[in-house]
Amino acid sequence: MTLLRDRIANFLQAHGPIDVGRFMLLCAAHRAAGYYTANPGLGAAGDFITAPEVCQIFGELIGLACVAHWRAGGSPPAFRIAELGPGNGTLLEDLWRALAVAPDCRAAVRSVELVETSPALRQRQRTRLAHLPLSFHDAVDGLPADLPLFVVANEFLDALPMRQYVRTRTGWRERLVTLDRDGRLAFALHPQELPLAAFDDPRLRHLPEAAVVEVAPAREAVVATLSDKLRTAGGIALLIDYGYDEATAGDTLQAVARHTRVDPLASPGEADLSSHVDFRAVARAAMEAGVAVFGPVAQAEFLKRLGIGLRIARLIQGAAPEVARRLADGVRRLVEPAQMGELFRVLALAAPEDPVPPGFTGAERRR
Numbered sequence: 118m119t120l121l122r123d124r125i126a127n128f129l130q131a132h133g134p135i136d137v138g139r140f141m142l143l144c145a146a147h148r149a150a151g152y153y154t155a156n157p158g159l160g161a162a163g164d165f166i167t168a169p170e171v172c173q174i175f176g177e178l179i180g181l182a183c184v185a186h187w188r189a190g191g192s193p194p195a196f197r198i199a200e201l202g203p204g205n206g207t208l209l210e211d212l213w214r215a216l217a218v219a220p221d222c223r224a225a226v227r228s229v230e231l232v233e234t235s236p237a238l239r240q241r242q243r244t245r246l247a248h249l250p251l252s253f254h255d256a257v258d259g260l261p262a263d264l265p266l267f268v269v270a271n272e273f274l275d276a277l278p279m280r281q282y283v284r285t286r287t288g289w290r291e292r293l294v295t296l297d298r299d300g301r302l303a304f305a306l307h308p309q310e311l312p313l314a315a316f317d318d319p320r321l322r323h324l325p326e327a328a329v330v331e332v333a334p335a336r337e338a339v340v341a342t343l344s345d346k347l348r349t350a351g352g353i354a355l356l357i358d359y360g361y362d363e364a365t366a367g368d369t370l371q372a373v374a375r376h377t378r379v380d381p382l383a384s385p386g387e388a389d390l391s392s393h394v395d396f397r398a399v400a401r402a403a404m405e406a407g408v409a410v411f412g413p414v415a416q417a418e419f420l421k422r423l424g425i426g427l428r429i430a431r432l433i434q435g436a437a438p439e440v441a442r443r444l445a446d447g448v449r450r451l452v453e454p455a456q457m458g459e460l461f462r463v464l465a466l467a468a469p470e471d472p473v474p475p476g477f478t479g480a481e482r483r484r
């Protein structure tokens with residue numbers, strides 16, 4: 118039993134059931150006992166591992182993409198780098214090191230803007246990235262829009278709250294978190310049914326009973342705000358996450374602790390809760406806000422286009438055998454289809470006047 122579990126149970130007792138999004142938000146960001154507030158365990162020694170934690174080449178390639186885009190855009194005298202949900206700060210550390218190949222580009226970086234809610238992670242980022250011109254924001258709407266932005270977000274959107282609806286014979290009922298008779302957290306359905314037409318997506322009308330659909334208005338709102346910033350400031354955003362583009366994916370709520378999937382209701386605040394990103398919905402929110410959207414392309418393809426092959430070959434040359442092996446293993450994890458290569462995708466947003474983002478082709482622009 119965790120502290121947060123008790124707090125949520127008390128809340129449910131007093132106020133009744135809550136939706137899954139509210140539950141996710143409490144688990145992630147509760148002021149005292151949320152996972153990211155109190156307990157964030159990113160990396161091999163923690164609860165879950167992300168691409169930048171797997172291999173330094175990931176962040177380095179994002180850094181090279183930053184240089185490429187800066188040059189393609191006519192080498193503006195000043196711009197800002199921003200990361201949403203920078204975790205341990207690993208990606209930015211690797212990105213910054215890679216910028217050393219282009220001192221003119223690095224000199225044009227006016228600031229590095231971090232959108233981070235967790236005080237514990239902010240502390241880590243401050244220490245690790247002490248050599249960068251940092252500034253912090255609680256949310257995307259705090260990002261300055263006076264200079265072009267190069268934005269990256271890896272496994273950020275998946276952590277934002279989403280809500281679930283279960284198909285009934287005649288409509289939809291929202292999935293809620295409640296207390297069962299024994300005082301345990303349990304899923305339940307909203308007593309009131311929504312009509313079938315509640316969702317305007319025709320694909321959803323033909324789903325069988327008990328099918329689950331997920332909608333993430335909070336995520337879409339963040340993407341819309343980010344898109345507004347890009348439209349005003351210029352620049353691009355690379356959004357990297359696991360998710361789906363075509364079909365609906367069903368129930369994707371997952372909780373991970375110590376690299377193992379656990380019951381999302383079992384120990385709130387002690388596991389990382391996330392869900393798969395609906396790239397179609399994200400892309401639509403961005404296009405409605407007036408930016409160009411590219412992809413998503415598979416992470417493996419994206420990293421290949423950014424030159425992961427050349428980069429690993431160069432790093433391995435002359436490296437000690439165990440270093441070379443570690444790098445090669447890391448690259449394999451990033452690109453192999455059975456690992457992170459296919460499930461993870463990259464979606465790019467670009468201000469209308471920006472060139473096509475690095476790693477994408479003009480033909481991949483969504484209409």
Ligand code: SAH
Pocket residue numbers: 145153159167168169170201202203204205208232233234235238255256270271272273276277
């Ligand atoms: N990008 C990092 C970390 C991913 S974990 C990596 O790839 O390793 C998710 C990150 O998003 C954490 O830094 C977490 O604190 C942050 N985060 C989660 N929800 C947030 C929110 N609503 N606003 C801002 N940051 C959030």
